[in-house]
Amino acid sequence: MSSTETEFRDLQSAATSHRGDRVFNRIITAAAFTALIVLAGITIFLGFQAVPVLQTQGIDFLTTSIWDPPNYGIWGMLYGSLLLSIIALVIAVPTSLLLSVFMVFLAPNSVAKVLTNLVDLMAAIPSVILGLWAFYVLSPVSEQWQALLNQYLGWIPIFQNSSGNFSGTPFTAGFILAIMMIPIVTSVTREVLGRTPPELINAAEALGCSMWTMLRYVALPYGRGGLVGGVMLGLGRALGETIAVFFVLKIVFDPVNYYNIIESGGGSVATLIVSKFGEASGPYETQLLLAAGFFLFMGTLLVNVVANLIVNRTGRLKS
Amino acid sequence: MSTAEFDDVKIEDVQELEKEIAMRGTASATEMEARDVSVWFGKRKVLEGVSIAFPKNTVTALIGPSGCGKSTFIRTLNRLHELIPSAALAGEVLYEGNDIYAPEVDPVHIRLKIGMVFQKPNPFPSMTIRGNVLSGLKLSGLKRSNHDDIVEHTLKAAGLWNEVKDRLNHAAGDLSGGQQQRLVIARALAVNPSVLLMDEPCSALDPGSTLKIEETIRELSSEITIIIVTHNMQQAVRVADNTAFFLSTDGTPGHVIEQGPTTEIFGNPQDQRTLDYVNGRFG
Numbered sequence: 001m002s003s004t005e006t007e008f009r010d011l012q013s014a015a016t017s018h019r020g021d022r023v024f025n026r027i028i029t030a031a032a033f034t035a036l037i038v039l040a041g042i043t044i045f046l047g048f049q050a051v052p053v054l055q056t057q058g059i060d061f062l063t064t065s066i067w068d069p070p071n072y073g074i075w076g077m078l079y080g081s082l083l084l085s086i087i088a089l090v091i092a093v094p095t096s097l098l099l100s101v102f103m104v105f106l107a108p109n110s111v112a113k114v115l116t117n118l119v120d121l122m123a124a125i126p127s128v129i130l131g132l133w134a135f136y137v138l139s140p141v142s143e144q145w146q147a148l149l150n151q152y153l154g155w156i157p158i159f160q161n162s163s164g165n166f167s168g169t170p171f172t173a174g175f176i177l178a179i180m181m182i183p184i185v186t187s188v189t190r191e192v193l194g195r196t197p198p199e200l201i202n203a204a205e206a207l208g209c210s211m212w213t214m215l216r217y218v219a220l221p222y223g224r225g226g227l228v229g230g231v232m233l234g235l236g237r238a239l240g241e242t243i244a245v246f247f248v249l250k251i252v253f254d255p256v257n258y259y260n261i262i263e264s265g266g267g268s269v270a271t272l273i274v275s276k277f278g279e280a281s282g283p284y285e286t287q288l289l290l291a292a293g294f295f296l297f298m299g300t301l302l303v304n305v306v307a308n309l310i311v312n313r314t315g316r317l318k319s
Numbered sequence: 320m321s322t323a324e325f326d327d328v329k330i331e332d333v334q335e336l337e338k339e340i341a342m343r344g345t346a347s348a349t350e351m352e353a354r355d356v357s358v359w360f361g362k363r364k365v366l367e368g369v370s371i372a373f374p375k376n377t378v379t380a381l382i383g384p385s386g387c388g389k390s391t392f393i394r395t396l397n398r399l400h401e402l403i404p405s406a407a408l409a410g411e412v413l414y415e416g417n418d419i420y421a422p423e424v425d426p427v428h429i430r431l432k433i434g435m436v437f438q439k440p441n442p443f444p445s446m447t448i449r450g451n452v453l454s455g456l457k458l459s460g461l462k463r464s465n466h467d468d469i470v471e472h473t474l475k476a477a478g479l480w481n482e483v484k485d486r487l488n489h490a491a492g493d494l495s496g497g498q499q500q501r502l503v504i505a506r507a508l509a510v511n512p513s514v515l516l517m518d519e520p521c522s523a524l525d526p527g528s529t530l531k532i533e534e535t536i537r538e539l540s541s542e543i544t545i546i547i548v549t550h551n552m553q554q555a556v557r558v559a560d561n562t563a564f565f566l567s568t569d570g571t572p573g574h575v576i577e578q579g580p581t582t583e584i585f586g587n588p589q590d591q592r593t594l595d596y597v598n599g600r601f602g
Binding site: 200203206 | 397434443506
């Protein structure tokens with residue numbers, strides 16, 4: 001055995017490294033683990049609440065949509081959270097991309113700076129303010145837009161509305177979520193696009209390509225990972241957002257509104273929790289709400305994992 | 320008007336005419352020409368009155384110390400200069416006798432005819448080797464049917480074919496720096512340019528790769544006109560038919576001190592500063 005003949009020198013142990021570095025190392029490691037511990041703590045706490053709920057309600061808690069003692073099921077709310085997020089993504093992602101492309105590649109420096117500050121400021125608006133604004137200002141206007149959508153695009157299933165009631169719709173809730181996502185997504189995409197290596201932009205320009213083709217084939221593929229990350233951050237906010245949605249969405253358990261986005265009524269787990277928590281009839285209902293929180297948490301994790309898979313699968317070249 | 324003045328004017332006119340005729344005589348042999356080109360960034364003038372003719376199918380080296388405006392100058396030749404905000408330009412750049420800055424000229428068209436290779440190898444990392452070679456066609460929307468032929472022909476011309484022919488669908492980022500630079504040359508050649516601008520193409524490469532690129536340059540020069548910025552004096556001697564020496568002293572805008580056949584510039588320079596520079600006494 002060669003290992004008995006070769007005596008390896010100690011390169012890694014604390015004895016050979018600088019003392020200050022060792023202390024610093026420990027502090028950093030501890031700080032890094034804090035995030036993990038908090039995450040684990042939340043998961044365990046919520047998980048403990050979810051277990052008894054699953055024992056009493058069974059899998060029906062996830063597959064049915066009802067909030068009527070003694071039967072509880074949050075399927076409609078889980079689905080609603082997803083639907084609202086998709087609506088928000090569809091509105092926010094293109095808007096944010098266009099905004100950041102403008103700021104990075106087109107706008108003069110001074111304009112870009114002002115815009116950057118404005119967008120960052122937008123992220124600082126408390127969601128309760130946005131909720132109030134959505135309730136008093138956005139909703140009435142949104143009802144008119146939805147009536148127009150229904151009138152001209154009503155032949156598309158998602159724009160069908162049989163009740164004539166355009167208030168409290170997933171569309172309006174998704175719209176206010178989009179407004180909350182835009183500053184976050186824009187911030188990240190601007191940063192990512194701004195980091196496109198100048199030599200790649202040079203290469204594209206020297207090959208005689210237009211702005212659009214440069215974006216399509218150079219800047220966007222280069223920043224793909226970061227762009228998806230930005231969208232995920234925004235999505236995280238959309239999935240977890242409570243108050244703003246609470247103001248504009250009418251919570252309906254049954255029937256589940258699957259795709260009629262301009263029909264009154266929808267769901268959102270976070271909003272369910274905030275709307276029921278104050279008036280919870282007892283410790284069991286509180287437990288039900290915490291269990292709902294657990295599954296919202298799991299759903300968010302799932303979305304993140306799926307997004308990561310998508311990023312890793314597409315466009316990766318073999319090495 | 321006195322007779323003397325009349326005569327003066329006439330003589331000047333004749334000289335002007337002779338110049339014109341001389342230029343026309345060489346027009347067929349001159350692929351590109353810069354006439355009295357001056358360049359500004361904002362209020363700062365960085366190049367003054369540069370006039371150089373680039374004969375067809377020759378290699379011209381632009382030499383000079385850092386900061387003398389060589390790279391800036393080469394970027395005016397395919398209209399990349401104008402993409403920098405605050406950039407300004409005076410003078411004319413002629414390609415096949417036509418001013419490339421004329422209002423009716425499409426800069427995209429110019430950049431397709433006048434290709435460019437940069438200092439740092441810049442293949443597109445998200446594309447394959449093959450994809451990189453064809454990216455010029457894709458980006459500019461040119462339609463060609465014989466993609467396989469183009470890939471093989473240009474990679475052979477760039478001296479890379481034998482090294483990559485079995486892994487055309489691998490990521491371009493896996494190639495070495497020298498290979499990447501030759502890939503980038505192949506990419507520039509794929510759109511069939513008649514002029515190739517090279518801005519210090521070997522400065523980031525090892526000697527072996529540098530030699531390969533120089534071989535490529537010599538071979539390509541039978542078909543296209545090459546203009547190369549280099550800090551490497553030996554490289555200029557090895558590859559260039561003509562050489563122009565740029566200099567900017569004490570914050571004055573860069574200008575051409577001396578230009579002519581490479582053998583003259585290095586063997587028998589007329590200006591003391593050229594002599595000092597090519598002998599490595601400064602810069």
